[in-house]
C-alpha cells in the first residue's frame with residue numbers, strides 16, 4: 001500500500017493551499033509527513049511523492065538533499081538534533097555532543113542497536129538565549145540542556161515517555177524580557 | 186542624584202513615555218488565543234486600515250519611517266509602493282518567518298505568544314498591496330510557533346477575521362502557513378520563494394524583483410515577522426507615535442536579543458537608538474564572565490571589541506555602520522574572553538560554509554572550501570606564516586562577487602575580527618598553536 005493511500009483527505013487539504021499552477025509546492029509538506037511518520041524518506045517514498053506532485057524522483061531527491069530535516073537513511077525512534085552554532089558552542093554544545101556520543105556509543109549517521117536513538121549536529125535553532133539546545137524529532141525544543149537534564153531526557157525517552165511527560169531538573173527554557181518575567185515554556 | 190529628564194525623541198527603554206507593544210503580551214498566560222487578543226484591542230488596527238484606502242495605508246507606513254526588521258533595513262512603505270496597481274493578477278504577501286541568522290530568536294515568541302498580532306499585520310499588508318492571499322514561511326524547527334499559528338488561523342477563520350469580506354468592509358484574505366525544513370538560505374527572499382514552490386532553494390536573479398514577478402511569477406511582497414507586527418501598532422497608534430521613538434533615520438522600536446554569558450539573556454523590546462550599555466547592563470543584567478567582543482546584530486555582523494566606545498554606541502542602523510558593523514537582526518552575541526576569537530569565527534565560517542547553496546563559485550569554493558579549510562588549518566595549529574594574509578586576500582576575492590548576500594555575510598564577521606583581533610590569528614599561526622578548548626563550558 002502506498003503511504004498516502006489512506007491520507008486522501010489530508011492530501012486534498014495540502015494541495016488546496018496552493019494555486020493550480022503550484023502543485024509542486026506540496027513537495028515539502030509531503031516529505032515532512034513521511035519523515036515524521038517513518039523517520040526517513042526511502043527511495044520508494046520519494047517516487048510516490050514525485051508522482052503525486054508531478055515531477056521525477058531525481059528532482060525530489062535534489063530538493064530533499066537541500067534540507068537538514070529530511071533523512072535519506074533510517075534514523076532512530078528519537079532523533080536528537082544538537083545545535084552546534086556559536087551561542088550554543090559558547091554554552092558548551094561541543095561537550096554536550098561528546099557526552100551524547102559517549103553515552104549512546106554512536107556517531108552521526110548511526111542508530112543505537114535498540115533502534116531508539118540517532119544523533120545529528122544542526123545549525124542555530126533560534127533559541128540562542130537558552131543554549132545549549134537539543135531538538136528531539138519534530139518536537140518543541142529542550143532548552144538550557146545541562147548534563148543532568150540531558151541524562152534525565154535520555155532516561156525518560158528510554159522509558160517510553162512522551163517528551164512533555166518527562167520531568168527535567170532545573171530551568172525549563174525561558175524568555176526573559178523587559179518586564180523581568182522569566183517565562184517557563 | 187535627580188532622576189534623568191527625558192525629552193525629545195525616545196531613545197531609552199527607561200524613558201517613561203516608552204511603552205512595549207510588540208512583546209507586551211509575550212509570556213502572559215493564554216496570550217495566543219483569540220479571546221485574549223480581542224480583549225486587548227485585537228484586530229482594531231486591521232478594521233481601521235480596511236476603512237482607509239490601500240494608498241493611505243502605504244502612506245502611513247511610509248510616514249512612520251519603519252525599516253525592514255529582517256536584517257537589510259529597507260523602508261517598508263517604500264517596498265509596498267513598488268507593487269503594481271491591481272490588474273486582475275493574483276498578488277501575494279509573504280511573511281519571512283525563517284529566522285535562521287545565528288543570534289536571532291525574536292520572531293519566534295511573536296509567533297508563539299502573539300500569533301494573532303502577525304495575522305493582523307498580514308491582513309493590513311495584504312490590503313495595502315492588493316494581495317488576497319498570504320503565506321507565512323516558517324522555519325521547520327519552530328514547532329510550537331507553528332502549532333500556535335495554525336490554531337490562531339483556525340480561530341480567525343471561524344470568527345470571519347480571515348476569509349471572505351473581512352469586517353464587512355469588502356476585503357477578502359486567505360492565509361496559509363508553509364514550513365521550511367532546515368536551510369538558512371531559505372531566509373533570502375528569492376530562495377524562499379523557490380523553496381515555497383517546491384524547487385531547490387537557490388536564490389533567483391534580480392531583476393525581476395518580487396514586486397514584478399515573485400511567487401509563481403506573480404507580484405509579491407516579502408516582509409519579516411517583526412516588520413509586519415510593527416505595522417499593526419503604526420496603524421493603531423499612528424505614524425507619529427512610532428516616529429517619536431528612535432534616531433533620525435532609524436525610527437520606532439526594535440526587538441533586541443541577547444545571548445552568550447549574560448545574567449538575563451533574552452529578548453528586549455526597546456526604542457531604536459538605545460545603547461548597548463543599557464541593553465546589556467540594565468536589562469540583561471551584565472556579563473557573568475569577562476567578555477572580549479560582541480557581535481551586534483546576528484552572526485553576519487562584524488564583531489566589536491568590548492569597551493566603553495562600543496557600549497555607548499546607540500543601536501540604530503547608522504551608528505553601527507559608522508562603527509564598521511551592522512544592526513542586522515538586533516541579535517547581540519557576547520563572546521567570552523576565554524574563547525579564542527579565531528574559534529568563534531571558525532564556528533561562524535563553518536555555519537556559512539554549511540549553509541551555502543552551492544550555486545555560485547565564490548561562495549561554494551571560496552567560503553565552503555577555502556575559508557572553512559583555512560580556519561581548520563589555523564584553528565588546529567597547522568597555520569603557516571602568510572595564512573592570515575591569505576585569509577584577507579580571500580575575503581577580497583569573495584566579497585561583492587557572489588550571487589547573493591550569503592557569501593558577504595560570511596566575510597563581514599571575519600573581516601571585523603581581523604580588524605580588531607588580528608593578533609589572536611597571528612599568535613596561533615606564529616606559534617603553531619591550536620585554539621584552546623580547555624575551559625569547561627558545560628555543566
Ligand SMILES: Cc1cc2nc3c(=O)[nH]c(=O)nc-3n(C[C@H](O)[C@H](O)[C@H](O)COP(=O)(O)O)c2cc1C
Pocket residue numbers: 252253254255256257258259261281282283284285286369370371372373374375407408409410412413589590591594
Ligand atoms: C542569506 C540570507 C538570509 C536571510 N534570512 C532572513 C531571515 O531568516 N528572516 C528574514 O526576515 N529575512 C532574512 N533575510 C532578508 C530577506 O532576504 C528580506 O530582505 C527580508 O525578509 C525582507 O523583509 P523586511 O523588509 O521586512 O526586513 C535574509 C537574507 C539573506 C541574504
Ligand code: SF4
Pocket residue numbers: 370388540541542543544545546548549587588589590591592593
Ligand atoms: S552566495 Fe552562496 S548562497 Fe548565495 S547564491 Fe552563491 S552559493 Fe548560493
Ligand code: FES
Pocket residue numbers: 083084085086087088089123124125126127128129131133287288289
Ligand atoms: S546558536 Fe544554538 S540556538 Fe542559536
